[in-house]
Amino acid sequence: MSKLIKIYPENPNEKEIARVVKILRDGGVIIYPTDTVYGLGCDITNTKALERIAKLKGIKLDKANFSFVCKDLSNLSDYVKQIDTPTFKILKRALPGPFTFILPGNNNLPKEFKKKNTVGIRVPNNPIALEIVKQLGNPIISTSIRDEDDVIEYTTDPELIFEKWQDKVDVVIDGGYGDNLASTIIDLTGFEPVVVREGKGNPEDIL
Numbered sequence: 001m002s003k004l005i006k007i008y009p010e011n012p013n014e015k016e017i018a019r020v021v022k023i024l025r026d027g028g029v030i031i032y033p034t035d036t037v038y039g040l041g042c043d044i045t046n047t048k049a050l051e052r053i054a055k056l057k058g059i060k061l062d063k064a065n066f067s068f069v070c071k072d073l074s075n076l077s078d079y080v081k082q083i084d085t086p087t088f089k090i091l092k093r094a095l096p097g098p099f100t101f102i103l104p105g106n107n108n109l110p111k112e113f114k115k116k117n118t119v120g121i122r123v124p125n126n127p128i129a130l131e132i133v134k135q136l137g138n139p140i141i142s143t144s145i146r147d148e149d150d151v152i153e154y155t156t157d158p159e160l161i162f163e164k165w166q167d168k169v170d171v172v173i174d175g176g177y178g179d180n181l182a183s184t185i186i187d188l189t190g191f192e193p194v195v196v197r198e199g200k201g202n203p204e205d206i207l
Contacts, residue, residue, distance in 0.1 A: 002166040004158070006174045009033070012131045021135045023170050029053055031145060031165055032132065033175030034069070034124035036098045036183045036200045037154040038161055040169070041140040044068060050112055053141060056168055061112055067100050067120035068139040071130050075139065079119050081106045087188050090206055096125040098200035100142075102187040118189055128175045144182050154180045 007016050020030060024043045029052050032041055040056065042049035054061040068079060073091055076083075081104040083091075091101060105119040113119065122142050124130070133140055145161065146154060155161050158174035165172060184201035187194040195203050 002162070002169055003171050004162045004166075004174055005171055007128050009127050009175050012128050017128075017131050017135055020132055020171055020173065024049075024132070024136055024140065028170035029056070029168075030140075031161055031169055031172045032129055032140075033126055033158075033173060033178055034122070034129050034142065034183075035096070035126045036124070036179050036181060037144045037156075038158070038178045039069075039129075039142045039144055041069065041142055043136060044110055044139050044141055047110075047112060050110075050141065053143065057143060062115055064143070065120065066113075067122045067142040069122045069124060069129055069133055069142045070139050071133040072096075072123060076103075076121065077106075079105060079109055079139075080121065083188075090186075090188065090193065091121075094201065094206040095123040096130070097123070097206075098125070098181075098183045099206070100183045100185045102185065102189055102196070104189050120185070122183065124183075126175070128173060154178070154182070156180050 005016055007013055027046045027049045029042045029049055031038055040053050042053055051061055054064050100120045100122050102118050102120050105117055156178045162172040181200040184199040185196040187196050193207050
């Protein structure tokens with residue numbers, strides 16, 4: 001049975017975070033709050049969990065554009081090729097924040113992502129998400145949960161999310177109401193930054 005776990009973002013309860021981390025280590029799939037919309041997540045090193053998420057999204061894993069949620073910029077070099085100073089300055093200005101950056105991936109990417117050559121990196125400004133990643137010791141996947149409703153693209157109420165997803169995931173974290181705007185996606189793999197999708201973050205603030 002899926003669980004709905006209440007965690008307060010102002011002061012995330014360590015015991016509850018540890019519970020979530022254990023579920024992730026055991027190959028579980030979670031729904032968790034970010035600084036934008038609620039996201040589907042799992043441990044990036046667990047193939048079975050990654051496949052589960054791809055199936056939930058109705059896509060093939062090798063075609064999936066999942067982002068990695070990192071605790072800060074220090075574990076960037078684990079998955080990203082060396083980046084120049086101007087790129088690093090953009091990241092430093094923007095993160096933690098409501099942006100996803102596409103960067104050139106290196107050889108350490110999990111095998112499921114090697115074909116893509118690039119990786120989307122997120123450091124959300126949300127203490128719950130960051131604490132989970134910190135305790136887990138490596139990034140988790142982030143892909144937003146969309147709504148079938150034509151008017152409301154993203155469900156923001158965790159209890160409604162739980163109602164809808166409880167048969168499909170292991171845990172829904174109630175971290176309060178989410179946002180209904182996804183992150184802004186910026187491609188930093190070329191000579192100039194390219195805004196792929198405008199969302200909550202304002203590119204003019206950081207570029």
